[in-house]
Amino acid sequence: MKRIFLLVATNFAVLLVLSITMQLLGVDRMLAEETGMNLFGLLLMAGILGFGGSFISLLISKWMAKRATGAQVIEVPSNMAERWLVDTVKRQAERAGIGMPEVAVYDSPEINAFATGWNRNNALVAVSTGLLQNMSQDEAEAVLGHEVSHVANGDMVTLTLIQGVLNTFVIFLSRVIGMIVDRAIFKVERGQGPAFFVTVIVAQIVLGILASIVVMWFSRRREFRADAGGATLAGRGKMIAALERLKANHEQPQLPAQISAFGISGGGGFTRLFMSHPPLDERIAALKSSDPSTSLRTGR
Secondary structure: OHHHHHHHHHHHHHHHHHHHHHHHOOHHHHHHHHHOOOHHHHHHHHHHHHHHHHHHHHHOHHHHHHHHHOOEEOOOOOOHHHHHHHHHHHHHHHHHOOOOOEEEEEOOOOOOEEEEEEEOOEEEEEEEHHHHHHOOHHHHHHHHHHHHHHHHOOHHHHHHHHHHHHHHHHHHHHHHHHHHHHHHHOOOOOOOOHHHHHHHHHHHHHHHHHHHHHHHHHHHHHHHHHHHHHHHHHOHHHHHHHHHHHHHOOOOOOOOOOOHHHEOOOOOOOOHHHOOOOOHHHHHHHHHHOOHHHOOOOOO
């Protein structure tokens, strides 16, 4: 809760500072005189939309993940593999100090897993059939520890808040840019001309791409922490073996884009700036040189 409060407070503080700075520099007054724009109202609207969209996505994340992957929650284990999955997640969740997540399996030949959910005590951990078929129990245990660590560290909420901050600025700045272009270049004196709407769309696309770079940077950083958490819950050797197994796997993971940032393995088709996961070589090296004992946040 302290982490969430600090991030939300930081966002509102930044918005307040931006608003005051614009007023002191006369930008607010100039834009109001020239365009009739109410910057405070725009900031408020951008904040509501920016955070609203992020938190709605977070609240429906489990439902969306199940629909996107076809994951089937294990209500009652039907075989030894399912029983082992549930028991392992339960043991790791208790050690991490979180509520028991739902455990699910989805049909995919790729070696992958993911965790999602709106809070630490209401999460979903899912693994692919390819992971169960191609990893040893020790390796699979480490992957589950990695995903439970994501939940224990509050990564879903943290990334949602970061995305909300960035959404706010994308919405706000794109509309300011659109109004300036509309008035200064196309000389629209009243209302909003076509240039405003076109500029807003283009600006949102460009600023959204830049914002995604920031989100992916945070995502890559939390992967190292989740790897260390997996090492704490399952053992360093098991976590390293799991990452090396992923490295040896030539097939790329095919998680839907909405939840790929919460998987165990990252994509390789994009430049580093847009990768949600660091290269596996870096993750293995970091794990070998770090102390995992302090890298898992617990709720006890």
